[in-house]
Amino acid sequence: MTAVYGLIYPIFLWLCIRSGWKYFFTAANPKIRYGGFLMESKKEIYDQLPEGLYPKTILVKPGAGVTAIEEEIKRKGLSYPLIAKPDIGMRGLAAKKIEIEADLDECVSKYDIDFIIQEFVPYENEVGIFYCCYPGQSKGFISGIVGKEFLTLTGDGISPVIQLLQNDKRFVLQIESLRKEYGDELNEVLAAGEKKVLVPYGNHARGAKFLDYSNLADEELVTMVDGICKQVPEFYYGRMDLRYSSWEELKQGKNFSIIELNGAGSEPTHIYDPGHSLFFAWKEIVRHWIILWRVSNKNHKRGCSYMTYSEGAKMFRDNSEYVKKLEAVHNALLRSS
Numbered sequence: 001m002t003a004v005y006g007l008i009y010p011i012f013l014w015l016c017i018r019s020g021w022k023y024f025f026t027a028a029n030p031k032i033r034y035g036g037f038l039m040e041s042k043k044e045i046y047d048q049l050p051e052g053l054y055p056k057t058i059l060v061k062p063g064a065g066v067t068a069i070e071e072e073i074k075r076k077g078l079s080y081p082l083i084a085k086p087d088i089g090m091r092g093l094a095a096k097k098i099e100i101e102a103d104l105d106e107c108v109s110k111y112d113i114d115f116i117i118q119e120f121v122p123y124e125n126e127v128g129i130f131y132c133c134y135p136g137q138s139k140g141f142i143s144g145i146v147g148k149e150f151l152t153l154t155g156d157g158i159s160p161v162i163q164l165l166q167n168d169k170r171f172v173l174q175i176e177s178l179r180k181e182y183g184d185e186l187n188e189v190l191a192a193g194e195k196k197v198l199v200p201y202g203n204h205a206r207g208a209k210f211l212d213y214s215n216l217a218d219e220e221l222v223t224m225v226d227g228i229c230k231q232v233p234e235f236y237y238g239r240m241d242l243r244y245s246s247w248e249e250l251k252q253g254k255n256f257s258i259i260e261l262n263g264a265g266s267e268p269t270h271i272y273d274p275g276h277s278l279f280f281a282w283k284e285i286v287r288h289w290i291i292l293w294r295v296s297n298k299n300h301k302r303g304c305s306y307m308t309y310s311e312g313a314k315m316f317r318d319n320s321e322y323v324k325k326l327e328a329v330h331n332a333l334l335r336s337s
Contacts, residue, residue, distance in 0.1 A: 036263010155190020
């Protein structure tokens with residue numbers, strides 16, 4: 001993060017100065033906590049989305065009894081496998097797939113923060129679509145699209161999983177965490193051509209490969225995405241992560257599910273395509289910061305307040321403390337696998 005952002009942070013600071021030494025970004029999405037920059041609740045955002053476009057979800061408080069959780073799972077009509085993840089999350093930390101009912105007790109005991117349990121979306125493809133709309137405009141636009149390839153191995157009938165991981169310069173970075181999660185399973189030999197998804201989450205920090213699909217933002221897709229985002233109260237800037245069946249069906253608004261909706265803190269993650277340079281990343285990040293500032297400035301003129309410098313400092317302190325808790329939960333879940 002420091003390597004990518006360190007040299008361009010002064011540009012973000014300048015935008016704050018132009019806003020009167022205040023954190024302007026909280027005005028980008030007035031109905032989302034802190035504009036969606038940090039510490040936003042996934043459940044609160046889901047509740048603003050059109051019904052049926054996101055996975056069935058329940059919010060669980062730390063210390064909740066497993067029996068009560070199981071009853072709520074049944075009441076919601078959920079079935080295994082399920083996904084558990086923090087209500088306030090980042091970088092895919094502490095997300096866990098729950099395969100069977102016996103896994104639930106052990107998993108739940110590790111969360112000492114608010115978390116959600118939701119149905120596992122079966123669609124095999126995942127994409128992140130960055131949406132922007134200037135307040136007062138009749139239609140928004142797509143500023144970037146990222147396609148995601150999960151951490152998946154293909155067997156050769158000879159090499160164990162650990163060796164296949166070691167042979168890939170991207171996957172080798174995940175070996176330590178995968179060893180905690182899979183243990184002796186990493187010595188398994190996959191049959192020739194057999195595929196195994198080790199991390200079923202489209203997160204860059206957990207081994208997913210990001211590809212720039214921005215050239216696929218045609219009029220049909222823009223219209224579909226704009227139609228969804230216009231139904232979210234005062235949502236003007238952020239990235240929508242979706243699982244989908246096929247690209248053509250997605251453009252038609254069929255067979256997809258919104259996994260997450262991120263606000264002002266969204267990264268234009270298409271920058272992480274291995275084919276892009278650091279200079280491309282800087283250009284895209286700054287371009288999106290300027291869009292964010294313009295959106296926030298227009299909302300401010302409509303009466304939306306900016307976060308003061310002291311309020312912003314507290315938000316960053318709270319986030320720093322929360323990250324420590326989140327990392328502890330993540331490590332506990334890995335050890336229990």
